[in-house]
Amino acid sequence: MKIEKTAIVGMGALGMMYAELIQKSQGRDHVFFVMDSERYNRSKDQEYTVNGKRVDFCLINAAEAKPVDLVIVATKYNGLIQALDVMEHLVGEETIILSVLNGISSEEIIAERFGEKHILGCVAIGMDAMRDKRSLLYTKMGKLQIGVLNEQQYPLLEAVNRFFESTGLPYSVEEDIRHALWRKFLINVGINQACMVYETTYEGALKTPDVFSAMTSAMYEVIAIAKKEGVNLSEQDYDVGIKILQTLNPEGYPSMRQDALAKRPSEVELFAGTVKRIAARHQVPVPVNTYFYERIKAMETTY
Numbered sequence: 001m002k003i004e005k006t007a008i009v010g011m012g013a014l015g016m017m018y019a020e021l022i023q024k025s026q027g028r029d030h031v032f033f034v035m036d037s038e039r040y041n042r043s044k045d046q047e048y049t050v051n052g053k054r055v056d057f058c059l060i061n062a063a064e065a066k067p068v069d070l071v072i073v074a075t076k077y078n079g080l081i082q083a084l085d086v087m088e089h090l091v092g093e094e095t096i097i098l099s100v101l102n103g104i105s106s107e108e109i110i111a112e113r114f115g116e117k118h119i120l121g122c123v124a125i126g127m128d129a130m131r132d133k134r135s136l137l138y139t140k141m142g143k144l145q146i147g148v149l150n151e152q153q154y155p156l157l158e159a160v161n162r163f164f165e166s167t168g169l170p171y172s173v174e175e176d177i178r179h180a181l182w183r184k185f186l187i188n189v190g191i192n193q194a195c196m197v198y199e200t201t202y203e204g205a206l207k208t209p210d211v212f213s214a215m216t217s218a219m220y221e222v223i224a225i226a227k228k229e230g231v232n233l234s235e236q237d238y239d240v241g242i243k244i245l246q247t248l249n250p251e252g253y254p255s256m257r258q259d260a261l262a263k264r265p266s267e268v269e270l271f272a273g274t275v276k277r278i279a280a281r282h283q284v285p286v287p288v289n290t291y292f293y294e295r296i297k298a299m300e301t302t303y
Contacts, residue, residue, distance in 0.1 A: 003163040005068040010075035013129035025167040032058035067092025100124040121177030143170035147177030187241040190219040192256040203250035228282040263303040
């Protein structure tokens, strides 16, 4: 199994970042964005830049798409169901699917549509990519953590390993990918929501005492519900998360803050919403995530 053709669904910050790297390594004919007709007609003649340099991305109408070797799902969680429709013609018998979405549920949702045999567990971590309209800026690409969710996925893992080595895309293979997914969730529940609610940057969240306190309290609530779900998140995972945040561009900010500035619906359901639902199932109090949820919902009513 060799990956030669890659389709990316979702032209946000991560989609553009990975597309530029793959295109630079493999050539323009080997990677393209796939989108519905309306988005394609709106986007096909636009100019895109990555770190100030123009990049001639290849865009394809989903109605004309054919099966590829690898599909990278890089939409927001709110757009995942629509993305599954866009992917319909991309997934063939041996197609591999990687989701770089936040949260802990996208792999399961994709598998329900296309089957577990196609999808690897994947976590995008440590990047500070920010997209403004058709421009992408980043100083840290971070890496993709990948791993199998069941035994039948090892051939997929080997193929993706070879592909990442050939493209130079930073990655690591995780023995317990479910734990890695929850650790990323832990970080996002804290930093994304704190930056949105307190209207601040990475540096502001880390160095402003009341913001840092709220952020870390929300993270510890994730640790509490994870243990109820059989996932052993720990103080060490919290420490890893804080260290990762300290490596990011101090003046940058995560996707939910970007959503707020653009007056777009956020992924609060994916973060505080998920925490609240799991906590209710186990009767675990989560006051900080409840506050974040209510505050963000109130902010969104003003758009």
